[in-house]
Amino acid sequence: MTYKILAYGSNLDQKDWNNYWEKRGKNGNCLEYIQPVYIPDYKLAFNKYSGTRNGGVLSIEEAKGHIVRAGLFETDEEGLNMMRR
Numbered sequence: 001m002t003y004k005i006l007a008y009g010s011n012l013d014q015k016d017w018n019n020y021w022e023k024r025g026k027n028g029n030c031l032e033y034i035q036p037v038y039i040p041d042y043k044l045a046f047n048k049y050s051g052t053r054n055g056g057v058l059s060i061e062e063a064k065g066h067i068v069r070a071g072l073f074e075t076d077e078e079g080l081n082m083m084r085r
Contacts, residue, residue: 003080006037008044008070009058021082030079039068 014028021028043066046056060068075083 002074002076004034005031005073005075005080005083006039006070007031007073007083008039008060008068012071026082028082030082031073031075034072034074037070037072039070040066042066042068044068 017031018028039060041062041064042060043063045059045061047059047061048057049055050057
C-alpha cells in the first residue's frame with residue numbers, strides 16, 4: 001500500500017532528512033517526490049524552538065490570504081511511520 005504525504009520546511013531538505021534517519025540506522029530514501037502543492041490560508045512561521053538546531057523550527061499557521069508551498073510525496077508503510085516520528 002502507498003500513502004500520500006504533504007511536507008514543508010526541513011522535511012523538504014533531502015540531505016537533512018537522510019542524515020536524520022541515517023543516525024537512527026534507517027534508510028531515508030523511502031519518499032518519492034510527486035509535485036508541489038499549495039496550502040491556502042496558511043503561512044510559514046518559526047513559532048517553535050528546537051534545542052538540537054539551537055533556534056526556531058519552521059511550522060505553518062492559519063493566516064487568511066496567505067499561501068504555503070509544500071511538497072506532495074508518496075511513501076510506503078515504513079516511510080509513513082518515519083514521518084510520524
